[in-house]
Amino acid sequence: MTAGWAEWPLRRRSPSTAPTTDNRSEARRPPAGPRNPGAGGAPSPPAPSELEESPVAPAAPTTAVGTRTVVSHLSRLRSPKGQADPLPHYRDLRELGPVLPTPWGGHLVTRHALVDSVLRSRKWRTTDSAWKERQDSDRWNGFAQQELSRTLQGLNSPHHTRHRRSIGNVFDRATLAGLHAVVAGTVDGLLDTLQDRVAEEGDADFGSLVGDQLPIEVIGSWLDLPRADYPKLLWLTHEHVVCQELLPTATALAGADRAAEGLRDYFTEVIRDRRAHPRDDVISGWLRTWDAMEEDREQADAAVFYLLMFLFVASVETTATLMPTMVHLLDRHRDQWRAVVADPDLAPAAVEEVLRYDPPIHMAGRVAARDTELGGVLIPKDAMVHLMIGSANHDPDHHRDPATFDIHRTGERISLHLAFGGGAHFCVGAALARQEATLLLRGLAERFPGLHVTAPPQYAQRVAFRRLTGMRVSTG
Numbered sequence: 001m002t003a004g005w006a007e008w009p010l011r012r013r014s015p016s017t018a019p020t021t022d023n024r025s026e027a028r029r030p031p032a033g034p035r036n037p038g039a040g041g042a043p044s045p046p047a048p049s050e051l052e053e054s055p056v057a058p059a060a061p062t063t064a065v066g067t068r069t070v071v072s073h074l075s076r077l078r079s080p081k082g083q084a085d086p087l088p089h090y091r092d093l094r095e096l097g098p099v100l101p102t103p104w105g106g107h108l109v110t111r112h113a114l115v116d117s118v119l120r121s122r123k124w125r126t127t128d129s130a131w132k133e134r135q136d137s138d139r140w141n142g143f144a145q146q147e148l149s150r151t152l153q154g155l156n157s158p159h160h161t162r163h164r165r166s167i168g169n170v171f172d173r174a175t176l177a178g179l180h181a182v183v184a185g186t187v188d189g190l191l192d193t194l195q196d197r198v199a200e201e202g203d204a205d206f207g208s209l210v211g212d213q214l215p216i217e218v219i220g221s222w223l224d225l226p227r228a229d230y231p232k233l234l235w236l237t238h239e240h241v242v243c244q245e246l247l248p249t250a251t252a253l254a255g256a257d258r259a260a261e262g263l264r265d266y267f268t269e270v271i272r273d274r275r276a277h278p279r280d281d282v283i284s285g286w287l288r289t290w291d292a293m294e295e296d297r298e299q300a301d302a303a304v305f306y307l308l309m310f311l312f313v314a315s316v317e318t319t320a321t322l323m324p325t326m327v328h329l330l331d332r333h334r335d336q337w338r339a340v341v342a343d344p345d346l347a348p349a350a351v352e353e354v355l356r357y358d359p360p361i362h363m364a365g366r367v368a369a370r371d372t373e374l375g376g377v378l379i380p381k382d383a384m385v386h387l388m389i390g391s392a393n394h395d396p397d398h399h400r401d402p403a404t405f406d407i408h409r410t411g412e413r414i415s416l417h418l419a420f421g422g423g424a425h426f427c428v429g430a431a432l433a434r435q436e437a438t439l440l441l442r443g444l445a446e447r448f449p450g451l452h453v454t455a456p457p458q459y460a461q462r463v464a465f466r467r468l469t470g471m472r473v474s475t476g
């Protein structure tokens with residue numbers, strides 16, 4: 001048994017320390033945890049006024065660019081206009097420099113080469129439980145954050161290696177082949193529903209009818225979870241993810257803590273059920289693996305719980321955003337939509353370009369294991385870097401003519417975008433997400449050549465995890 005793991009009981013920890021103020025008072029308070037805000041592994045920046053009111057001097061002098069300039073860009077990035085089109089803000093930030101200071105002592109990393117190198121280097125670590133304990137801040141010590149630090153995303157080696165290896169290459173060719181019929185059947189059913197709804201109402205909300213449903217139906221079926229539970233699980237997932245935003249509000253953190261409790265209760269019960277009634281399924285298989293690795297059954301259950309809970313959450317929120325983004329971008333580039341309609345074999349290339357152009361995750365976070373130089377800037381031990389995946393994917397040093405959406409890109413390895421991260425924490429479900437998006441796009445192109453957006457998307461006010469809401473479409 002590893003020392004770190006022994007400290008991770010499946011008991012509920014003390015209640016969240018995140019304040020639970022109502023929304024009115026929340027609007028006036030600074031974001032929780034000003035010392036070291038969001039990982040950018042998934043957090044929501046504060047309102048512009050909060051950003052301007054609560055700057056804290058960075059831990060060490062770093063670059064010639066002032067933190068006020070960076071904050072002003074972040075404020076604009078977070079505005080509805082910035083969320084609808086973040087690219088000009090990314091361009092401005094890249095032009096300011098590759099590594100930019102924030103008021104809380106963290107740094108934005110804007111260029112592809114640096115983001116990629118941080119993701120792949122052992123000099124940088126994820127925000128694990130030891131790091132969070134050192135922060136002395138509500139931002140990092142609520143229940144949702146504590147739970148996250150026990151998942152793959154919050155573990156560093158050697159614990160991360162052990163847990164990641166325990167599930168192997170979960171979405172290998174054979175598994176994907178087995179899931180093909182499930183994904184294709186789900187796509188068919190969802191497109192039937194979309195067609196019916198459009199026939200009744202003239203248009204329909206693509207995100208809630210299709211985007212949200214496809215990933216949960218697929219992962220739910222793979223994990224053999226009851227369909228009746230999907231709406232509740234979807235809600236818990238949406239609430240939970242905001243704890244990873246950049247500078248989440250105290251209210252958002254409190255909601256995430258409650259969602260983490262809900263996810264703990266739900267998946268603990270699933271594990272209890274599989275213990276009592278083992279099946280020939282994924283979860284029972286993971287329990288057998290961990291029973292062989294771990295003498296203490298409670299610890300084996302805990303390990304499987306965190307693998308299961310995080311894999312579920314990670315699979316739903318991200319893929320749900322990819323689907324409407326894909327439809328939106330192809331609608332804005334009708335010639336390319338028509339090309340996919342004429343040749344549905346273009347679907348994989350189109351999906352790849354959507355992932356590059358507007359990935360579901362725009363920021364990931366890492367902390368320095370020791371004092372480190374990055375892009376000519378000193379990053380002190382424990383300080384955070386916010387890896388701007390959305391910006392890196394538009395770095396002209398890496399992608400030709402990056403602001404152009406082009407599903408026909410040739411002569412460059414488009415799949416070397418950073419939408420799925422890189423290095424040890426590279427996305428576990430990348431192949432599944434690609435399969436779901438490709439089959440959906442083929443289905444849309446074959447069944448609804450006249451598909452078009454009738455009301456442009458609204459965006460949740462987030463900087464790290466994109467979320468489109470209210471994008472209505474018509475099928476003809």
Ligand code: HEM
Binds near residue numbers: 154219419433
């Ligand atoms: C378009 C859809 C998806 C996108 C854009 C995406 C993106 C990412 C990114 C950027 C990371 C790395 C985060 C970091 O380094 O801090 C990640 C990790 C992860 N993803 Fe995905 N993901 C997607 C779909 C999925 C799916 C479908 C699953 C599971 C079925 C999944 C499971 C995971 C897991 C478990 C990790 C943590 C891996 C680790 O830390 O070792 N993801 N994902």
